[in-house]
Amino acid sequence: MLYHLLYPLADEINVLNLFRYITFRTGGAILTAMVLSFVIGQPLIDWLRAKQGKGQPIREDGPEGHLTKRGTPTMGGFLILLGIGTGTLLWADLSNRYVWVVLLVTFGFGLIGFYDDYLKVTKQNPKGVPGKLKLVLQVVIAGVAAVWINQIAAAPLNTSLAVPFLKDVLLNLGWFMMPFAAFVIIGASNAVNLTDGLDGLAIVPVMIAAASFGLICYLVGNTVFANYLQIHNVAGAGELAVFCGALVGAGIGFLWFNAPPAMVFMGDTGSLSLGGALGTVSVIVKHELVLAIIGGLFVLETVSVMVQVASFKLTGKRVFRMAPLHHHYEKKGWKEPTIVIRFWIVAVILALVGLSTLKLR
Template sequence: MLHYLAQFADDHILFNLFRYLTFRTGGAVLTAMLVAFVVGPGLIRWLRKKQKQGQPIREDGPEGHLLTKQGTPTMGGVMILLGVGVATLLWADLTNPYLWAVLLVTLGFGALGMADDYLKVTRRHTRGVPGKVKLAVQIALSLLAAIWVVWQGTPEMKTGLALPFFKDLVIELGWFYVPFAVFVMVGASNAVNLTDGLDGLAIVPVMIAAGVFMLIAYLVGHALFANYLQLHAVPGAGELAVFCGAIIGAGLGFLWFNAPPAMVFMGDTGSLALGGALGVVSVVTKHEVVLAITGGLFVLETVSVIVQVASFKLTGKRVFRMAPLHHHYEKKGWAEPTIVIRFWIIACILAIAGLSTLKLR
C-alpha cells in the first residue's frame, strides 16, 4: 500500500524511499514485529479465558509435557498471521501477482490450522480436522497457487526445475510441475507442523529459512544480480522479500511469548501457514531444492516419523524411542532447552549450506 507513495517522489523526495525494496522489506520486519508485540498480550489473555485448560497434551507423549505444558493456550499463530498480513499489505506492491498466490496459501493454510486447533480445544482431544479432509484442503489451495504461479512465469522457466550447483541445468517437467509444486507446498507445511513440538523449536528455523529466501527472492527478482550469480531470473519475485521479512518480524514478536516456558503455542494455525508460505516462496523463486537443504531440519523431523511408522508396521520394532526426532532426545533425557538450541544450530548450518548454492555453480 505504501508503495504507491513512490509515485509522488517528484513532489516530495522522502517518498522516493518507497521505491526501494530494501527499505520496504525493513519496514515490513519492524511492522510485523510491532503488530505481534501489541496484539500478543491481549490475544494470550483472551485465549486463556476461552480455552481454560489450554491445548490438549498427548497422553502417549513425553511424561514431562503433562506437567510443564498443561494449560498453555494454543492458536498463537493468529498473532503471526496478523503481523505478516498487515505488514505485507502495508509495505508490498499489491499489483504483484506472486504476492497473492503466497497470501492465498499462507492465510488459507492458517484458516485450516485454526479450524484444527479449535476442534482440538473444544473436543479436548489431540485429533482435530480429519487427516483426509486436511490434506484435501491443502492440496486444493496449493493447486490453485501452483497454476497461478505457472501462468505468471516466463516461458523458459514456468514448468522447469532448476538444480543447485549447476549453471544452466533445468529439468523440464511440463505439466507435471504443477503436482510437484503442490507436493512442495503441502510437504513443507506438514513438515513444519511436525517440528512444532517444543517451546521455540519451530519458529526460529522458520525465521532462518525465511531469511535465506528473503535474500533469494531479492536476487532472482533483480536481473543484474541474477545474471552475476548465474541464477535463473524470475521477474517480480523480488517483491516476496517484503513477505519473507514480514515472517521474520512476526516470528520475532511471537518468539517473545513462545520462549521457554511458553506463554502460548502457535498451534496448527501457525505451523501449517508458515510451512506453506516457505513452500510457495520456493516455488515462485524456482529454488524448491534449496528449500529442502535450508529447511533440512524439517525434512529430518518428517523422515524420522516416516521411518518410525514404516519400521513398526514392517517389523513391529521402533527405530526411535519416539517420533518426531525431538521427542526421541527427550526420551533419552536431554533437557528441552538443550534440544531446542542444538536444533537451532543445525538449522543455521543448513541455512549456510543453502546459501552456498547461490555461488557454487
C-alpha cells in the same frame, strides 16, 4: 498500500523515493510486523486463555514433561498471521501477483490450521481434523496456487525445475510441474507442523528459512545479481522479500511469547501456514530443492516419522524412542532447552549450506 500511496509523490517529496527500494520496504515490513506482535501479543494471549479454558490438549502418550504444559493456550499462529498480513499489505507492491499467491496459501493453510486447533480445543482431543480431510483441503489450495504460479511465470521457468550447484540447468517437467509444486507446498507445510513440538523449536528455524529466502527472492528478482550469480532470474520475485521480512518480524514478536516456558503455542494455525508460505516462495523463485537444504531440519523431523512408521509396520520395532526426532532426544533425557537450541544451530548450518548454492555453480 504505502508503496501505492506514497511513491507517486516522490517527485514532489524526495524522501519518498525510498519506497521504490525493496530493501527499504522489507525493513519496514520487519519492524511493522514485530512491533505489532509485541503490542497485541499479551492481550491476544489473555483472550485465548479466557476462551480456551484448558488450552491445547496434551498427548497422554507423549514425553512426561509435557504434562506440565496443560492449560497453555494454542492458536498463537493468529499473532504471526496478523503481523505477516499487516506488514505485507502495508509495504509490498500489491500489484505483484506473486504476493497474492503467497498470501492465498499462507492464510488458506492458516484457516485449515485454525479449524484443526478449534476442534482440538473444543473437544479436548489432540487428533483434530481427520487426516484425509486436512490433506484434501491442502491439495485444493496448493493446487490453485500451483496453477496460478504457472500462469504468472514466464516460459520455460513455469514448467521447469532448477538444479542447485548447476548453472543454466532446467529439468522440463511439463504439466507435471504443477502437481510437483503442490507437493512441495503441502510437504513444507506438514514438515513444519511436525517440527512444532517444543517451546520455540519451530519458529526460529522458520525465521532462519524466511530470512534466507528473503535474500534469495531479492537476488533472483534482480536481473543484475541473478546474472552475476548465474541463477535464473524470475521477474517480480524480488517483491517477496517484503513478505519474508514480514514473516521474520512477526516471528520475532511471537518468539517473545513462545520462548521456554511458552505462554502460547502457535498451533496448526501457525505451523501449517508458515510451512505452506515457505514452500510457495521456494516454488516461485525456482529453489524448491534448496528449500530441502535450508529447511533440512524440517526434512529430518519428517523423515524420522516416516522411518518410525515404516519400521514398526514392517518389523514391529521402533528405530527411535519416539517420533518426531525431537521427542527421541527428550526420551533420551535431554532437557528441552538443550534440544531446542541445538536444533536452532543445525538450522543455521543448513541455511548457510543452502545459501552457498547461490555461488557454487
